[in-house]
Amino acid sequence: MKFVQKLKNASQKNNSLLCIGLDTDLEKIPKFLLQEKDPIFSFNQAIIDLTSDLVCAYKPNLAFYEAYGIKGLEALKNTCEYIPEEIPIILDAKRGDIGNTSKMYAKAIFDEFKADGVTLNPYLGEDGLSPFLEYEDKCSFVLCLTSNLGAKDFQLLKLEGKPLYKIVAEKVKSWNKKGNCGLVVGATYAEQLKQIREMVQDLPILIPGIGAQKGDMELTVKYGTDKHGELAIINSSRGIIYASSDKDFAKAAREEAKKLRELFNLYRKKVRNLDP
């Protein structure tokens, strides 16, 4: 099954645009979990158990697992295996290398961790991404405009009046021959998100930057979704998974996830009623 279909199925079944970022940090999880054999996996397991009916995807960021070495990566592998089959897993890896080497990264992400999607960095150009694009049923989310301040250093610079992030969006559109590309656009740049969505009607857009980074939620839903109110994958990490540091952390995460899902759906309804 193509990624976009898998995403739509999960999103429709759970009536959700919400993606939960599994950025699990041993210094932030409830202290009592540290006695467990694999605290990272135990934490993720509890979160997944109580949220998998509320999300359209999960997005573990590889950095958090690599930071704990071999043990961290074992926890990631267990987590990917534990996530219910019908929920897409997007590994936030921001990879990109020259062709020969990117092939090995693609093998790691798609064969070893069995992720459905991955985030990639465009700086090395087409041949750096093409080994990922050979996986027809997976999705390559290319960084277009990131949610952080540093986005201004290069991504917002202009070539003949056109900012680099738009050039990236155009290129990715042209690389989407197998229907397996997506973009990453930060919620902190609402106006630009609108312009990008207009350029790529049928690409899924992964949108980090609400929550701790304070992206506007209503505008994110309004500008990030396609004309059917779909294909936006709106990520929240810290705000959900660290909602409580007590025994009830997973229940608290569920409540936060529910709130966000309802809010996104309220905005979806509002947008569609305003612009029929």
Next chain:
Amino acid sequence: MKFVQKLKNASQKNNSLLCIGLDTDLEKIPKFLLQEKDPIFSFNQAIIDLTSDLVCAYKPNLAFYEAYGIKGLEALKNTCEYIPEEIPIILDAKRGDIGNTSKMYAKAIFDEFKADGVTLNPYLGEDGLSPFLEYEDKCSFVLCLTSNLGAKDFQLLKLEGKPLYKIVAEKVKSWNKKGNCGLVVGATYAEQLKQIREMVQDLPILIPGIGAQKGDMELTVKYGTDKHGELAIINSSRGIIYASSDKDFAKAAREEAKKLRELFNLYRKKVRNLDP
């Protein structure tokens, strides 16, 4: 000790600008090694044993280890521990994320694998790199102009009238407050390497792209080194480590490494005699 000092020490002691890329691929190493308990580590060990007096650095590319999952990363960790203390290890990881997450990557690279240097992708801008720059004695090699064809997609575009790779070089120069930045410039772009070296006199430049990618060796030495004939780290991977697929593979690697070292030194001498 600062990275640049460690690099100069190794480079002077071994009279070498050569960096060997440990891109160890189970499909390419001699078949008889596959019976070993950890074939990747056994291969690297043999290569290191016979080349550590010929190099200024080793550069394992993380992709090749991640592709083999947990086992691959164990092999990488063992390899990093095995490399003699006086030889700098540059982990070719091409990482880059937003600040909060980059901190975890920096932890993985510098604390977990204990690398001396790392390659980073500039697309996310300053706050994505700053957690790496906090490690004063390590070196962050930022991708400037890569050796592959895809470099033309974005890196060679002129933004605000100047090619993106030059904007990156200028930014990295301005971020080099602790003397712990470097650049990655492909040998396949000799003229641009010259321009970049003129811009950043005191930064180490990591130069892939000779060998399989056919970058010009003489021009690489001429343009990549600083005025003392130093600070160029010229990488060769496949041409050295796969010089033979027989029992004598490490000996063959040594011969290739020796040849390259001598060639680089010949060009160093020639350049200095021409331009006293």
